[in-house]
Amino acid sequence: MLSRVSSPVGSREARAEARVETRRRQILDAATRIMIRTGYHEMSMQAVAEDAGMSVGLIYQYFGGKQEVLRAVIVDILDAFRAEVPAAMSAAGDDPQAQLAAGFAAFCAVIDEKRAGALLAYRESQTLDAAGQAEIIRLEQETIDPFRAAVEAGIASGVFRPVPADLVAHNLKLAAHGWALKHWDVGARLDLAAYVQAELDLHLAAIRA
């Protein structure tokens, strides 16, 4: 194409792009709602169309097919983690312990907010093809890498004893996921704040020098 060079703001192209974004979001939101209720395999494209207030055919204008919708839904959820956890940690100052506490609390908060979506990402991610799975792994590692970095900084400064930093990051991630995965169990006894507090106490005690 390469038609117009430097299209003006508010141009036809810009409006079109905005409409595309709106449509994709409508579809993603509808698909997320339905999948949370029924899971991927029980979600019919007709149901997504109805929930999104459009026709089936239109979905295929914005996504390649059912599996691409799934991939987009999962990436959408994981993106929230990737955006918020590192942000919370760098806002927490220089103390590794404070960073870990802030990052873990943020992680759990996002998980709590989107509990159903987080579970969805968990259980449906193996439905994706290899490329989709690789993308998910990348997003997840980007999310927890700040944990690893904070632990290493703490070891270097002597606040923490020498422990495998990546394993600690892995454990913190598991504990955050655990709030969603085993909510039927843990959630019956603790609220979110208490869970975060108790888990932090344990995980920090495990590594303190």
Added chain:
Amino acid sequence: MLSRVSSPVGSREARAEARVETRRRQILDAATRIMIRTGYHEMSMQAVAEDAGMSVGLIYQYFGGKQEVLRAVIVDILDAFRAEVPAAMSAAGDDPQAQLAAGFAAFCAVIDEKRAGALLAYRESQTLDAAGQAEIIRLEQETIDPFRAAVEAGIASGVFRPVPADLVAHNLKLAAHGWALKHWDVGARLDLAAYVQAELDLHLAAIRA
């Protein structure tokens, strides 16, 4: 019915029962193999029949339907955990630390052996109806209750500081599951023994008085 009172060993009834068990196992093994490869929804009953070396119709003689096959496969896997973990712990003597170490090692060993099956149980258990899910929750709690008991014993005897015992049990379970869930990540850096060792070090350090 109530035909024969006290049927002799090797009677018609006994042989029939043995055959039923053989058949159910053939079906379960075939279904497990296929689901590990493709997942529940992509598993067709025709494929199970072929893999098990029998006809489709026969499966319906031994199981009520596809979902009942799934339930049996999952229960079969969780049963291995429930059998081995408590056994390892009570064989480990009276010291709570030794008990936790033995139980955790056994848990991880079974997970490692049946990694694909454990993941399967994880992924597909939400496909079950309410009764099936309740059974799974029951099996899981039975498996990890010895962890809780050991932690409480340790607190009572002063080896451990006062921590929420059920949360520690929950964390140990997560760490064991983590070996399967995040094997693509952790397994690249550690072997099973090293993982068990490192996790135990962290989890025990977290609770030691």
Added chain:
DNA sequence: ATTCAATGAATAGGCGTTCAATCAGTCCGC
């Protein structure tokens, strides 16, 4: 007049489940 978003009926394929038919032992009267 042209472009492109939007529709939704029709297509095509897959699969869980059923069931009438077949097969293989077991029992019993002779």
Added chain:
DNA sequence: GCGGACTGATTGAACGCCTATTCATTGAAT
């Protein structure tokens, strides 16, 4: 022993249902 019911295991083609995807057509904006 022996043949002929009888019982229960086994088969697999056929049925019925469901849904992802397509595409000829319509509608609206430029």
